[in-house]
Amino acid sequence: MSAREEWREIGGRDVLDAALPPHGRTLPAWLLPLRTRAALGLAPVIAPAVLFVPIGAALGPAALNVLTPVALSYLDTVVAIALAALGVFVGLALDLRSARERGLFAAAALEAAVTVTLVSGAFWYLLSAWQMPLGLPVGLTGLALGLCASASSAGIPDGGSATHLVATRIADLDDVLPIVVGGIAVVMLGASEPMPVWQATGWLFRTLLIGIAVGTAGWLLFERAHSRAERNVFIAGILALIGGAAGFLGLSPLVAGLMAGLLWSWLPGHADRVVREDLERVQHPLIVVLLIVAGASCVFSREAIWLCAPLVLFRLAAKLAGGWLATRVQPVLTAGELGTHLIAPGLLGIALALHLQQVVRTTGMAAVLTAVVLATLAGEALALVLRPTEEPPS
Amino acid sequence: MMRLIALAIIVGTTAVVSSAGADVARGGPGTALAIGFALIAASLTGELFERLRLPRISGYLMFGVACGPYASAILTPAMARELQVINGLAIALIAFIAGLEINFVRLRPQLRAMLTMGAVLVVLMWLSLTLLFFVTWPWLPVAPELTGPARFALAGLLATVTVSFSPTVSIAVITESRARGPLTELVLALVVLADLMLILLFTLSMETVRFALGSSQAGHGLLSGLAWEIFGSFAFGSVVGAFFALYLRYVGREITVMLLAVSVVLSQVGAALAFEPLLAALGAGLVVENIAPPEGDALRVAVERGALPVLVLFFAAAGANLHLGALASVGLLALVVAAVRLVLIRLSAQAGARLAGLHGEVPALAWMGLVSQAGVTLGLAILILAEFPEWGGRLYALIVAMIALHEMVGPILFRAALVRAGEVGRMDHPQPGEHLAVAAGPATS
Numbered sequence: 151m152s153a154r155e156e157w158r159e160i161g162g163r164d165v166l167d168a169a170l171p172p173h174g175r176t177l178p179a180w181l182l183p184l185r186t187r188a189a190l191g192l193a194p195v196i197a198p199a200v201l202f203v204p205i206g207a208a209l210g211p212a213a214l215n216v217l218t219p220v221a222l223s224y225l226d227t228v229v230a231i232a233l234a235a236l237g238v239f240v241g242l243a244l245d246l247r248s249a250r251e252r253g254l255f256a257a258a259a260l261e262a263a264v265t266v267t268l269v270s271g272a273f274w275y276l277l278s279a280w281q282m283p284l285g286l287p288v289g290l291t292g293l294a295l296g297l298c299a300s301a302s303s304a305g306i307p308d309g310g311s312a313t314h315l316v317a318t319r320i321a322d323l324d325d326v327l328p329i330v331v332g333g334i335a336v337v338m339l340g341a342s343e344p345m346p347v348w349q350a351t352g353w354l355f356r357t358l359l360i361g362i363a364v365g366t367a368g369w370l371l372f373e374r375a376h377s378r379a380e381r382n383v384f385i386a387g388i389l390a391l392i393g394g395a396a397g398f399l400g401l402s403p404l405v406a407g408l409m410a411g412l413l414w415s416w417l418p419g420h421a422d423r424v425v426r427e428d429l430e431r432v433q434h435p436l437i438v439v440l441l442i443v444a445g446a447s448c449v450f451s452r453e454a455i456w457l458c459a460p461l462v463l464f465r466l467a468a469k470l471a472g473g474w475l476a477t478r479v480q481p482v483l484t485a486g487e488l489g490t491h492l493i494a495p496g497l498l499g500i501a502l503a504l505h506l507q508q509v510v511r512t513t514g515m516a517a518v519l520t521a522v523v524l525a526t527l528a529g530e531a532l533a534l535v536l537r538p539t540e541e542p543p544s
Numbered sequence: 545m546m547r548l549i550a551l552a553i554i555v556g557t558t559a560v561v562s563s564a565g566a567d568v569a570r571g572g573p574g575t576a577l578a579i580g581f582a583l584i585a586a587s588l589t590g591e592l593f594e595r596l597r598l599p600r601i602s603g604y605l606m607f608g609v610a611c612g613p614y615a616s617a618i619l620t621p622a623m624a625r626e627l628q629v630i631n632g633l634a635i636a637l638i639a640f641i642a643g644l645e646i647n648f649v650r651l652r653p654q655l656r657a658m659l660t661m662g663a664v665l666v667v668l669m670w671l672s673l674t675l676l677f678f679v680t681w682p683w684l685p686v687a688p689e690l691t692g693p694a695r696f697a698l699a700g701l702l703a704t705v706t707v708s709f710s711p712t713v714s715i716a717v718i719t720e721s722r723a724r725g726p727l728t729e730l731v732l733a734l735v736v737l738a739d740l741m742l743i744l745l746f747t748l749s750m751e752t753v754r755f756a757l758g759s760s761q762a763g764h765g766l767l768s769g770l771a772w773e774i775f776g777s778f779a780f781g782s783v784v785g786a787f788f789a790l791y792l793r794y795v796g797r798e799i800t801v802m803l804l805a806v807s808v809v810l811s812q813v814g815a816a817l818a819f820e821p822l823l824a825a826l827g828a829g830l831v832v833e834n835i836a837p838p839e840g841d842a843l844r845v846a847v848e849r850g851a852l853p854v855l856v857l858f859f860a861a862a863g864a865n866l867h868l869g870a871l872a873s874v875g876l877l878a879l880v881v882a883a884v885r886l887v888l889i890r891l892s893a894q895a896g897a898r899l900a901g902l903h904g905e906v907p908a909l910a911w912m913g914l915v916s917q918a919g920v921t922l923g924l925a926i927l928i929l930a931e932f933p934e935w936g937g938r939l940y941a942l943i944v945a946m947i948a949l950h951e952m953v954g955p956i957l958f959r960a961a962l963v964r965a966g967e968v969g970r971m972d973h974p975q976p977g978e979h980l981a982v983a984a985g986p987a988t989s
Contacts, residue, residue: 226572227579363557370550371584376591379852383587386853391554391580395561397573435801508572 199497200530202438206445217446225443232436234393234407236501240325241411242422257480258323262300264472269464270296284514293335297328298503298522299465303496317491325498332502333357333405340400340509357401361409364391369421385428444504448520457521462528494533495526551588578623586860599959600720601859608863619864627861632811634858636825642715643829644844657900662737664896669888673703687935697756701749705924708742711735713916716855717958725967726906731913746924777819781827789832792839867944878945889914912961916954917947
């Protein structure tokens with residue numbers, strides 16, 4: 151793990167950490183190796199889910215019950231804001247002005263589409279055959295699992311490998327498709343009566359409208375703030391409005407955030423840079439809370455365990471296949487390399503599943519969330535083994 | 545102009561969304577919506593107030609009042625309630641910041657003078673108000689039929705609640721004004737000390753009322769309850785603060801998350817154990833500042849800079865939940881009591897400063913920082929209402945109306961005092977030796 155990699159966690163280094171004066175005291179020798187310290191939470195980790203989800207599970211109602219159901223309901227507010235923040239980050243990363251970026255986006259979208267299709271199709275068949283009592287429409291359950299499986303995280307662009315660099319960018323961009331399709335799935339799953347796709351797509355446009363309206367207000371405010379503190383208030387407020395307005399109507403805060411992020415990138419001025427810079431102040435705690443809530447919301451039922459193993463397997467196969475197909479669009483990479491870089495799932499899949507579980511509070515959806523969480527942890531472990539570690543420098 | 549357009553978009557979006565989803569109960573996202581709306585709209589209102597040379601905090605409050613359920617109702621009653629979710633966390637964070645301001649090494653030279661002034665202030669005010677309420681009792685709409693010891697006991701109880709100050713508002717005005725200097729330190733010390741004394745006074749007054757009215761709860765665990773609330777809160781906060789200081793010193797990572805966790809522990813766990821969250825958080829900040837001064841100072845600066853969203857939300861929520869109905873029903877009486885209180889604060893503060901040997905402009909301005917009333921006072925009124933529902937409701941209405949007045953006037957007066965003392969903005973530009981600027985010694989004038 152390189153020195154840069156030490157701080158390449160989701161959310162970056164905590165800004166308050168930097169405010170403290172450096173101290174000369176050292177920890178006991180056995181705590182010094184970075185991985186040990188990371189495992190103990192004393193240093194940032196590359197895959198925060200591995201650390202914070204188990205903590206959440208331990209604190210949740212299923213174990214110690216420190217995070218009671220009432221406490222979790224309060225934390226729903228933070229989760230709505232965290233989802234909006236994730237969406238904004240994906241939107242800010244979606245810069246399609248150069249031909250190279252458009253090519254990478256096409257490859258990422260193709261890889262994500264293949265993963266969603268393969269995993270959804272496999273689960274549609276499997277759930278139909280098993281007759282598992284989830285109490286959810288089989289097709290939509292398969293789609294939800296496919297969407298959660300399609301997100302990936304390639305770690306950091308460490309500068310040593312061209313493949314890794316491209317894979318990192320593709321991993322950033324392959325979140326767009328599941329977020330957008332997830333915006334439709336959320337509406338369909340949350341509807342009290344079966345809803346046709348065209349109607350749900352109409353609701354997706356309303357979600358985009360929320361993103362555009364609140365995003366425009368943010369654009370008008372951010373660069374006109376009189377102080378950094380006031381700018382922080384505006385950014386926090388806009389994030390809360392995006393997450394709150396979308397969530398209040400049963401729509402996807404991720405989609406609304408994505409739209410706002412895109413808007414800030416496209417509109418003139420420095421709103422995108424300002425937001426990216428200031429979000430670092432709040433993003434880290436938000437992500438931690440999101441993962442802890444996800445862990446605490448897990449219900450380790452028989453259904454969840456049964457869903458988990460095929461999810462890991464289908465996702466691995468679909469990522470390899472998707473990666474292989476994406477190399478046809480993006481010939482910088484050799485066939486088969488990309489998929490292995492995309493095995494680590496990151497946290498967007500957990501975020502999607504958590505949002506679905508907040509919209510549809512049934513035992514079936516709790517099983518889906520738990521399966522996604524367990525599959526994410528397994529995916530991170532697999533990535534440690536399968537991800538290429540030594541490559542020729544670019 | 546652009547800000548106005550942004551505000552219009554935000555008000556429009558919130559109004560459309562809240563009306564479209566009004567029939568659906570969506571706790572978390574509903575709270576997020578209220579928070580987002582309050583953060584931006586209250587912040588812009590605060591800026592407008594600043595242009596009018598008024599404290600931003602008053603702007604946040606006015607936004608809450610104007611958009612709250614008792615006025616335009618853009619914030620529905622449910623949203624106004626949900627906004628209060630932040631209250632516990634905000635009080636803990638604000639008190640934690642106050643604790644970080646108290647460095648015993650810096651304060652030692654003037655500690656005795658501050659204690660004397662605070663004690664004289666509270667005792668004089670309490671005695672005067674008790675006497676006044678006792679004499680005018682038949683005209684007060686609480687329980688006019690009472691006579692003798694019962695009437696005296698209730699007058700004492702009402703005096704205790706009327707005397708109470710708001711450490712939270714005072715600290716918030718200091719933080720928001722980026723103020724630092726002798727007046728800031730004096731007011732901070734006075735409100736914290738008064739808060740301790742008032743918990744003691746309130747417990748004794750309640751016990752006296754129970755005895756006087758022949759309540760079955762009289763005599764049950766008076767001392768243990770007091771000890772638990774005051775010393776227990778400080779001890780609990782000190783233990784949490786000590787662990788946090790050690791964490792800052794030896795780990796120093798993920799501090800935002802840890803700070804939030806500490807605030808949650810102090811407010812939620814503390815409240816569950818019947819501790820006073822304000823005292824516990826104050827104790828925690830105090831321990832961090834005095835055990836690990838370099839880390840405490842750096843943490844204070846960083847947290848104060850990031851405290852603005854918490855302040856905006858806290859006061860917007862307070863405004864939205866201000867019961868304007870109470871002001872309408874007993875407003876005139878509340879106005880008279882508030883005026884008497886204001887005069888008594890000024891006179892008692894002058895007497896206290898003279899007895900403590902403090903002189904100069906700073907002690908003369910201190911009374912202006914003591915006018916605010918908010919959460920502590922409301923908490924005391926709620927306790928009375930819960931135990932004596934037969935007349936507690938009438939007393940509660942009077943106190944709530946007084947709080948509404950003091951909450952609007954207090955921050956304006958304190959900010960004016962800080963401006964006159966030249967302390968606004970000095971947190972960003974500290975001057976050498978400013979902490980010892982209150983002249984202690986025999987009064988010369």
